Amino acid sequence: MSFPTLAHVAVTVRDLSVSVPWYRALLGSDPVLDEDTDAGFHHCVFLLDNGTLFGLHQHTTAPSDQAFSEHNVGLDHVGFGVADRGELESWQARLDELGVTHGGIVDAHYGSGLSFRDPDGITLEFFAPPAQA
Structure with missing residues (x-):
């Protein structure tokens, strides 16, 4: 049994109105999905050329004031x-x-x-x- 390929990565952002245009310019494409979920977040998902999905999530729960740091437990980098x-x-x-x-x-x-x-x-x-x- 072989290990499956990476299907998607999702990162939590503070403000989709800032992050979506930034990623749109970087990736050179529009999101393939942009919707509110029943799970308490809104997500915009981009389809990369290799078939991987890259998602941006903005949660309804207020974010922490702490800035992201790869030195904290959690995501290091993508x-x-x-x-x-x-x-x-x-x-x-x-x-x-x-x-x-x-x-x-x-x-x-x-x-x-x-x-x-x-x-x-x-x-x-x-x-x-x-x-x-």
Whole structure:
């Protein structure tokens, strides 16, 4: 029995009216789902090119005043895989076009990453595997 692929990721945001346009610009698409649920949250879901769903949730329960930190227990970051360093460089240019602050491409023996944060401070990363020799 093989382990299933990642079907979706959902992150909680403070304000969908801020986060949806930001993600729409980053992803270059509109949500495929935008609705209130019976479970006490509104969600907007984007379909990524690889078939993964990426959801934004805004709960009816008031959020904490604490800013997001990957050092707290819970979500550390969401990583989006890219084919190679060249594609990573293209995403760096796209983030620059959008005015999104990022940490630049960091190379390591296990691959290269480009980290940045969404409007709520949630860490996102584009990650490329190491170059083949």
